[in-house]
Amino acid sequence: MKRKFAYCQDGFTLIELVATVVIAAVLLATVIQVISSLGRTSQIITQRTKQSLLDPxxxxxxxxxxxxxxxxxxxxxxxxxxxxxxxxxxxxxxxxxxxxxxxxxxxxxxxxxxxxxxxxxxxxxxxxxxxxxxxxxxxxxxxxxxxxxxxxxxxxxxxxxxxxxxxxxxxxxxxxxxxxxxxxxxxxxxxxxxxxxxx
Known part of the structure; x- marks a missing residue:
């Protein structure tokens, strides 16, 4: 009598990996944009602060x-x-x-x-x-x-x-x-x- 063994799959499919990479890329782009925006804002605040100190x-x-x-x-x-x-x-x-x-x-x-x-x-x-x-x-x-x-x-x-x-x-x-x-x-x-x- 032959026994049938169920096939057990470990890991992720190719579609799941691609979706994960796309989501990570979107999140990374958002974080980079926020950080660069904070840098520009900081520069503007610094310039305005210096100007206000020089000429209130x-x-x-x-x-x-x-x-x-x-x-x-x-x-x-x-x-x-x-x-x-x-x-x-x-x-x-x-x-x-x-x-x-x-x-x-x-x-x-x-x-x-x-x-x-x-x-x-x-x-x-x-x-x-x-x-x-x-x-x-x-x-x-x-x-x-x-x-x-x-x-x-x-x-x-x-x-x-x-x-x-x-x-x-x-x-x-x-x-x-x-x-x-x-x-x-x-x-x-x-x-x-x-x-x-x-x-």
């Missing part, structure tokens, strides 16, 4: 405000305790939109002792001496606020000569703002106006 948002805001006023200035007067500009950049006190309207702007550090606060006063009707200004707070804990006019020679290399256009339309100023427990803010900008006595 409050400094960018102040620079932008000064640049807007100086870009449209028709006159700049540096006085002992303040700086006054006749400019064509009005900021609406309600919607904060900028309009091309003549205004008088005064930057002044206010306070009996240090630290003080830096304010921007905008007189919408500069010809009226007693008109009520719109006052914006620019910075607090101000230890020092200086504005000085630079000579053109300070910005021109020895082998260069300023062009007629630069002399007539760009007057350089240096602004220094020191606030307590903050990085010093020092920058240069140009008033887009004609220098007196330039030919």
């Amino acid at each position: 948002p409050w400094q960018r805001r102040i620079k932008a405000q000064f640049k807007r006023d100086f870009d449209h200035a028709t006159s700049v007067d540096i006085l002992r305790d303040r700086i006054e500009l006749q400019t064509l950049c009005e900021i609406d006190p309600f919607d904060h939109e900028r309009r091309y309207i003549p205004v008088r702007v005064v930057y002044q550090a206010i306070g009996r002792s240090e630290p003080r606060i830096l304010v921007r006063r905008q007189y919408t009707h500069p010809q009226i001496q007693r008109s009520k200004p719109n006052v914006d707070l620019i910075a607090i804990d101000v230890v020092q606020f200086d504005v000085s006019r630079l000579e053109l020679e300070q910005l021109v290399q020895p082998d260069e000569q300023p062009s007629e256009v630069e002399i007539k339309h760009q007057l350089p100023y240096a602004i220094k703002l020191y606030c307590r427990d903050q990085e010093a803010l020092e920058f240069e900008l140009y008033a887009q106006m004609q220098i007196e006595g330039a030919s």
